[in-house]
Amino acid sequence: MATRLHIPAPPSRPGERPDYSNIQLPKAGELARPEPLIDAAEIRELPFSMIRVLDEGHQAIGPWNPGLDTGILKEGLRHMLLTRLFDDRMLKAQRQGLLTFYVKSTGEEAVSVAQCLALRPDDMLFPTYRQQALLITRGIKPVDMMCQCLSNSRDNLEGRQLPVLYSWKEVNFFSISGNVGTQFPQAVGWAMAASYKGENSIAASWVGEGSSAESDFHSALTFGSVYRAPVILNIVNNQWAISTSQNIAGGEQNPFAAKAIGYGIPGLRVDGNDFLAAYAATRWAAERARQGGGPTLIELYTYRAAAHSTSDDPSRYRPEDEWECWPLGDPIERLKGHLISMQAWSEAEHQELEKELAQHVIDSWQEALSYGTMSDGPQAPTAAMFEQVFKELPPHLIKQREQAGL
Amino acid sequence: MATRLHIPAPPSRPGERPDYSNIQLPKAGELARPEPLIDAAEIRELPFSMIRVLDEGHQAIGPWNPGLDTGILKEGLRHMLLTRLFDDRMLKAQRQGLLTFYVKSTGEEAVSVAQCLALRPDDMLFPTYRQQALLITRGIKPVDMMCQCLSNSRDNLEGRQLPVLYSWKEVNFFSISGNVGTQFPQAVGWAMAASYKGENSIAASWVGEGSSAESDFHSALTFGSVYRAPVILNIVNNQWAISTSQNIAGGEQNPFAAKAIGYGIPGLRVDGNDFLAAYAATRWAAERARQGGGPTLIELYTYRAAAHSTSDDPSRYRPEDEWECWPLGDPIERLKGHLISMQAWSEAEHQELEKELAQHVIDSWQEALSYGTMSDGPQAPTAAMFEQVFKELPPHLIKQREQAGL
């Protein structure tokens, strides 16, 4: 019998009803939490389940409940909300022609915020273009991020980079590459250096589920596992890679977290829209890494609610209402619900916070504009174009800079 | 507590006693044999065991016993023996300065011979430089292989390639690359084309355990699993990659076959010095592939008995007597023992065969030399250098050929 080329399909296409019947969700609180230094061989079934802490009624339950105090929960909520409002404003700015490009992280805010809070400030972050919330969480001001997006006179990258390809050394946030996946093995190298130097900060990196098909994924897992590098390797499975569903990346066969097994390291699969679960899994992996247990692969199961980028039109390839039907809900609503269920928060307080942050975004935007836009000055300096190619300008670049009249 | 860079060590180094106490060998015949079309999710523990058919007393036992008739067993023995003698002669030729380079497959002959016999002649082979026995098994005459190694007037590659980087289209043996690992995803593409065309020949490819760290490994597994390509992907774990032990490639953490799990395909780990086990595992994977079940990853556990190549000196990095202590023995001795135990073979017959094949190799070598060597003519044509860069010579190569006086 002859075979036929198997082409994996997404759960649904435009015009169809969103169908997530394939997703098997274990109940919150069900999964056991092993000790962080457990032998990876003993937890090979973990990737096939899912770490979930918040139940339907917004209660935090089970052994993975990190038992966070309301202070940190409120902080997380604040960062997530600010990220969402920031993203909305930037999208608008792009539509207005003030930004050449933008990428939202809507629906995935818990990933970056919870994971960032579970790490130490000296832990080094190797993100993708969809981890802007890491910067927000580490205290970078929206106005400064806006300036980068505007390539204006205050752009810390001096106009060299596309909007959102941030770099912020002050907060240990690595320069984002336009080439997907490259940061994964770099994070491993960074972590190896930490081991070498006897320091105990760790590295964390993120790739999209689509990008996990790149070769750098294999390098990262191989080197990480061979040298037991203190690193957390995260796959953000937001179901889509531009127009292709996670099935085209191999998600039809298996959870992405299961890739850990082959390398003999733990693989955790986490409800990525569950702030507490994302926090707890990261904490577990960080503890393991810091104690010499080596890398952990974490798959954060979430949904890319917005378009891939401002260059994309998702209505061409997926049902418009897919997100509304997404079984893991909205991470902000869920954390809010949890805080309310704890009687530590109220609808009124939430509205108040939303208003405050919306104003903060508006003010930041006004301030950012005052530092210029790419089309109207003041802009990033033109001569910056020749600088930082090398540490010092070699003769041929001095000559070219002169030819450019700069 | 700060970590330290973990550098995996080999089991033993020169001057030490070979130590294989880390190797857990299940008994022959113990492992169950699932149906070839079983859901991969149900056999996730398979890679952590080992398929073994021949027991200590050379009896074939258990469900993986392929029940081969003695004809095919004798054929296999013959090919293995011929390969070993061929390798020995070529090594000598290299030492005599007649070959620029050579690579032996000593100790691993069962891998290629058994696997090749378990495939159909129309199945396409994408080998490494250590699969010369595939050619022997598919009937290529030693003299023709020798001519390639000598780059002489009968070299089918006309002097273009290093010795042993064979290519033999007549027997569906792909051109061997000098860059390790590249053939793995190419085999997947070949298999995808077979599916596309509705043909039911399959592809098989091999990489060394060391080379499984290359990015092409990940491409192959990803594309193979996503499109369910009819392909068998083999990792020959011969414990060494030049001077680095399998631990440097990740073998310390896990069997290489376990890499299959992450891609949702079956992973089989096989006693690679057990002719029957290698045959049976390949047969299982071929059946699965041909019936639309997609790829299988097979790890063939064996030992590289000789130097990496004629450029290598293994006494610098491993105990000289490691092979003698290798717990899985010599594949030729084991198949011979099995045939004898079946009363289908005898020491006398074996000696007779050895003598016959030794003479065959001597005769072949004499014949090959009569077609020239690289240092003394007749050689491969010099003008061949400019041909086959493109299908037809473009103007600049016509010009360069003239400049070269050819």
Add this chain to the structure above:
Amino acid sequence: MAQMNMIQALNSAMDVMLERDPNMLIFGEDVGYFGGVFRCTEGLQEKYGEQRVFDTPISEGGIVATAIGMGVNGLRPVVEIQFSDYIYPAFDQVVSELARLRYRSAGQYWAPVTIRTPCGGGIHGGQTHSQSPEAIFAHVSGIKTVMPSNPYDAKGLLISAIEDDDPVVFFEPKRLYNGPFDGDTDKVAGGWNRHEKGEVPTGYYTIPIGQAAIVQAGSALSILGYGTMVHVAVAAARRAGVDAEVIDVRSMMPLDIDTIAVSVKKTGRCVIVHEATRTCGYGAELSAQVQEECFWHLEAPIQRVCGWDTPYPHAQEWAYFPGQERVIAAMHEVLAVSG
């Protein structure tokens, strides 16, 4: 004949070939259901089915490697690398395998793969959506390298590339997809509909690989370029009032040095333009060959106008892009001197 922009012309080429050759198939990131991020494969999956036009994992190395395997098994794969900036993960498969297979197997095996990939800047894409790596590929023995500058050539060259039994890296200057661009950013961008090369036959035709085109005849000097820079050169010459002969190189490997040499021997002066960085860019090869062929006819040093030797910056795009002004300055330079 029909009005087409470059995207439509490329789409039409693939449509024609899918129709003619059942062994041709198309794959790459987002090229299937979606029709490609630049929409070059729009409608093709719907028309020919997902066995023939399909999406792949994000693995450029895997895309090229599987294409090689398919090519060896009798198919004729056309793959898209979403941006040429992302071709590097496939570099080993291109250089060590695709380019070398025929040679190392003495012609037993080959893979007639076409790699389509958008290149060049001018779209504010920053350093990873703007590169022009053609020189790197032209240096590799065993692959052909082409870049069209208009819809008509794009379709004809792409059909040639697909039919070619040698591998071809087919660069698409993305700034030209929707209309010609002459470097003038103040002007409202027009479409291909007002350009004669926007008239494209709907059926099968080819433009041979390895032939340059004389875009406009002239006697004062020769400008050699390809892709977007052809339009910049034409506009610069017009603006400067220089009677330039503008040659669209079109095929970097093999190069039509004869057409070029005839021109430079006639004009005695030569300006080479490209967007790629200067050092070891394809302009170096052009300069070297022109010098070798036309030394005794040259009346002034050959000038190169190229991207600066820096990554392609985002905000400083127009200071980086080798626009009309720089081409004009170079023309003046080669005209100023007399030998």
Add this chain to the structure above:
Amino acid sequence: MAQMNMIQALNSAMDVMLERDPNMLIFGEDVGYFGGVFRCTEGLQEKYGEQRVFDTPISEGGIVATAIGMGVNGLRPVVEIQFSDYIYPAFDQVVSELARLRYRSAGQYWAPVTIRTPCGGGIHGGQTHSQSPEAIFAHVSGIKTVMPSNPYDAKGLLISAIEDDDPVVFFEPKRLYNGPFDGDTDKVAGGWNRHEKGEVPTGYYTIPIGQAAIVQAGSALSILGYGTMVHVAVAAARRAGVDAEVIDVRSMMPLDIDTIAVSVKKTGRCVIVHEATRTCGYGAELSAQVQEECFWHLEAPIQRVCGWDTPYPHAQEWAYFPGQERVIAAMHEVLAVSG
């Protein structure tokens, strides 16, 4: 001073730097316990421990990527790519990351990585152990590219490369490891002990990156080359009795065009030699720049003597290698004409 071959000189450079800089470390395939397939790192693991000198998985991409991460974290990694033919799997990490990091982060991050890699033919290594891909790297903005031609330069340049805060691809002409090779395959190969550049200081010293060296002064013509070809050029000039000025380019990026221009302006004639394939090889850039700088002084067309535009064949190695005869023919050609 001590007698060293190039392997020993490279080893000594690394030894000196491991001693001086606790943040320097070495890794790559087989470089640890074994000391490298060419033995360049012999004894270093034993001396400095396996935390500082260690083996890696066979993954060139992983080697460069982890080196970048380490560089960002304050270390100074020196990695070996076993053959430059095997650098392509790391190409994306080199081009898109290592070369671009400083720029794209506006100087926040950089990785002072040195990539050592043996290149060139002449050892009957066939097409995957003989390549010279230097032009490809010189085209990439953000990395420096060097190639020494003798033990003294090898050590001094390697120390400079390691100390450089910019990434350096350090090509080692493997045919020169054990002794100078002038292209004469009939002669018994001699060692470095009879060569003045085989005398190497045992301690620390540097040779600045970006400076060419005049190997021998002359007035009839200038020969520009690097690596193995320097020795071929000197021998060819001697054999032909031509009073050639031979320049060892040494550093491809940045290029010391001044030294070269002074020479060509003096001699008026120029032959460029390299082992890499001709089209888009580094010779094209040299030719273009010499033409740009020295146009009015040139009395004959610049000639390039390069590897043919084919993969490096195994048996036909000496027909492929640009040996003395071809260099002599080119010298005669540039000398035959007078302008």
